[in-house]
Amino acid sequence: MPRRKKTFLCGHQGYGQICHRCDQTRTQREKADHARAEKKQKKQEWEAAFAQDPIDLRDLPDHVVVKARSIIAGLMTNTNYRDFGGKRLRHNRFIISIPVTRNYRMLCRDCGSFLVPEEVLSHEEYNVCKPGG
Numbered sequence: 001m002p003r004r005k006k007t008f009l010c011g012h013q014g015y016g017q018i019c020h021r022c023d024q025t026r027t028q029r030e031k032a033d034h035a036r037a038e039k040k041q042k043k044q045e046w047e048a049a050f051a052q053d054p055i056d057l058r059d060l061p062d063h064v065v066v067k068a069r070s071i072i073a074g075l076m077t078n079t080n081y082r083d084f085g086g087k088r089l090r091h092n093r094f095i096i097s098i099p100v101t102r103n104y105r106m107l108c109r110d111c112g113s114f115l116v117p118e119e120v121l122s123h124e125e126y127n128v129c130k131p132g133g
């Protein structure tokens with residue numbers, strides 16, 4: 001017996017128990033919903049992570065945040081600031097400036113045996129503030 005097309009309740013025609021056109025639409029919608037939910041969760045996780053940072057990184061571009069966190073993590077595990085290209089300020093030897101990206105630097109206070117991150121400044125802010133001066 002050749003299979004015959006039937007008309008589903010939705011009005012589409014096709015073979016089998018369910019309408020494959022509607023099923024496909026539903027699957028695509030579910031995928032889109034899933035992707036949206038995942039994106040939302042990622043965004044929430046990203047925002048929640050700022051509360052864990054020892055300094056405020058909220059206003060910085062994403063790639064600067066990521067780089068700054070890796071430097072902070074490095075300093076907390078006793079990586080020498082010189083390994084990140086950090087230098088002491090000439091006019092304040094207790095402040096260490098570490099390049100984060102080409103346009104951002106992190107200022108840390110030398111507390112003897114460890115460094116405390118104080119802030120991340122853009123190149124412009126850095127030049128205006130003359131930090132530690």
Ligand SMILES: [Zn+2]
Nearest residue numbers: 010012019022
């Ligand atoms: Zn259908």
